[in-house]
Amino acid sequence: xxxxxxxxxxxxxxxxxxxxxxxxxxxxxxxxxxxxxxxxxxxxxxxxxxxxxxxxxxxxxxxxxxxxxxxxxxxxxxxxxxxxxxxxxxxxxxxxxxxxxxxxxxxxxxxxxxxxxxxxxxxxxxxxxxxxxxxxxxxxxxxxxxxxxxxxxxxxxxxxxxxxxxxxxxxxxxxxxxxxxxxxxxxxxxxxxxxxxxxxxxxxxxxxxxxxxxxxxxxxxxxxxxxxxxxxxxxxxxxxxxxxxxxxxxxxxxxxxxxxxxxxxxxxxxxxxxxxxxxxxxxxxxxxxxxxxxxxxxxxxxxxxxxxxxxxxxxxxxxxxxxxxxxxxxxxxxxxxxxxxxxxxxxxxxxxxxxxxxxxxxxxxxxxxxxxxxxxxxxxxxxxxxxxxxxxxxxxxxxxxxxxxxxxxxxxxxxxxxxxxxxxxxxxxxxxxxxxxxxxxxxx
Numbered sequence: 001x002x003x004x005x006x007x008x009x010x011x012x013x014x015x016x017x018x019x020x021x022x023x024x025x026x027x028x029x030x031x032x033x034x035x036x037x038x039x040x041x042x043x044x045x046x047x048x049x050x051x052x053x054x055x056x057x058x059x060x061x062x063x064x065x066x067x068x069x070x071x072x073x074x075x076x077x078x079x080x081x082x083x084x085x086x087x088x089x090x091x092x093x094x095x096x097x098x099x100x101x102x103x104x105x106x107x108x109x110x111x112x113x114x115x116x117x118x119x120x121x122x123x124x125x126x127x128x129x130x131x132x133x134x135x136x137x138x139x140x141x142x143x144x145x146x147x148x149x150x151x152x153x154x155x156x157x158x159x160x161x162x163x164x165x166x167x168x169x170x171x172x173x174x175x176x177x178x179x180x181x182x183x184x185x186x187x188x189x190x191x192x193x194x195x196x197x198x199x200x201x202x203x204x205x206x207x208x209x210x211x212x213x214x215x216x217x218x219x220x221x222x223x224x225x226x227x228x229x230x231x232x233x234x235x236x237x238x239x240x241x242x243x244x245x246x247x248x249x250x251x252x253x254x255x256x257x258x259x260x261x262x263x264x265x266x267x268x269x270x271x272x273x274x275x276x277x278x279x280x281x282x283x284x285x286x287x288x289x290x291x292x293x294x295x296x297x298x299x300x301x302x303x304x305x306x307x308x309x310x311x312x313x314x315x316x317x318x319x320x321x322x323x324x325x326x327x328x329x330x331x332x333x334x335x336x337x338x339x340x341x342x343x344x345x346x347x348x349x350x351x352x353x354x355x356x357x358x359x360x361x362x363x364x365x366x367x368x369x370x371x372x373x374x375x376x377x378x379x380x381x382x383x384x385x386x387x388x389x390x391x392x393x394x395x396x397x398x399x400x401x402x403x404x405x406x407x408x409x410x411x412x413x414x415x416x417x418x419x420x421x422x423x424x425x426x427x428x429x430x431x432x433x434x435x436x437x438x439x440x441x442x443x444x
Contacts, residue, residue: 100125150176241269287320307335338374
């Protein structure tokens with residue numbers, strides 16, 4: 001005998017009233033317009049009434065277009081607002097005029113973010129920087145015309161990667177973007193050997209020089225973070241003071257000719273630095289600028305993280321490191337990277353610096369993490385390593401990178417301070433040893 005299926009009873013939530021279902025469609029669409037497209041579609045699964053609402057949604061969160069001749073996504077009843085447009089053609093054969101018309105159509109939809117990746121050396125249409133609603137522009141592997149109008153009052157982020165852009169257009173864009181906060185220029189070309197960037201609004205700067213670039217000038221008084229990479233052909237680097245700077249990463253490649261390096265005013269004005277990284281030839285060039293100064297004129301009270309690459313056979317670089325550590329009373333993390341290590345005969349005498357090192361307040365008060373990369377158990381590095389292990393009373397974490405054949409020597413050095421936790425990896429292509437000390441370590 002067939003079993004009669006039971007009728008499913010509708011559950012009632014304790015007599016409460018569903019205010020959301022009783023709202024008109026226009027009100028619900030107004031609520032959905034404040035959500036992302038993904039969130040709005042997810043909301044449609046809550047009830048049958050919400051299933052048809054995404055088809056009436058008035059905004060497309062993101063659109064990826066490979067052919068400029070294709071129309072933008074829109075609804076049958078009304079055009080949708082487009083927040084982000086990505087244009088990445090698969091072939092080099094695309095119409096620049098069709099791309100321009102696509103940008104005009106996207107501008108009418110309230111476009112705010114634009115990402116373009118073109119085949120190398122392909123030119124962008126002239127109306128690209130005339131979309132007044134843009135806030136984020138990301139260009140990759142393309143070229144800007146020698147002259148195009150720029151009117152982007154709301155632009156806050158500009159990313160240029162492998163872009164051919166003349167110096168004139170850089171100046172025009174920076175003047176036409178009064179609220180620009182983030183600027184990235186990575187391997188950009190077209191500067192005729194030099195690049196100058198001047199803006200009072202940019203807060204975050206990432207700059208990596210192109211192969212043929214020879215001069216770099218940064219005049220941005222409002223900078224808060226800067227990441228700067230140079231290449232061997234760069235002959236001149238100038239950084240103007242930025243009193244609001246908080247994080248600085250400077251990687252200066254070894255130049256083929258004598259480098260004109262002017263960064264001392266920038267460092268002297270950065271009293272609010274919290275993180276400072278000096279890579280490549282940066283500390284060597286800074287040591288030349290401060291060679292006649294017995295101590296730094298400023299104190300970096302807020303500096304918590306310091307990372308430097310230096311040659312331990314260079315007396316001037318070691319002296320500058322001491323000056324820098326003396327100006328960082330609240331330092332918490334220190335990373336030393338040894339480069340161009342030479343024989344013991346070329347290394348300075350550690351006893352000449354030991355008294356000055358013993359007076360560093362950060363060693364006994366604030367230093368918690370120490371990292372030594374490229375360590376070799378040579379005389380100066382060995383004695384410095386032992387001194388730091390025994391004098392840094394608040395040390396919590398210690399890491400050292402060393403060649404595989406030096407493991408026994410490194411472990412003998414580390415035995416001066418027992419660590420309950422040890423971890424060995426190959427993090428940096430060589431042996432990498434991590435140690436953790438208790439909060440109140442007992443130094444042997």
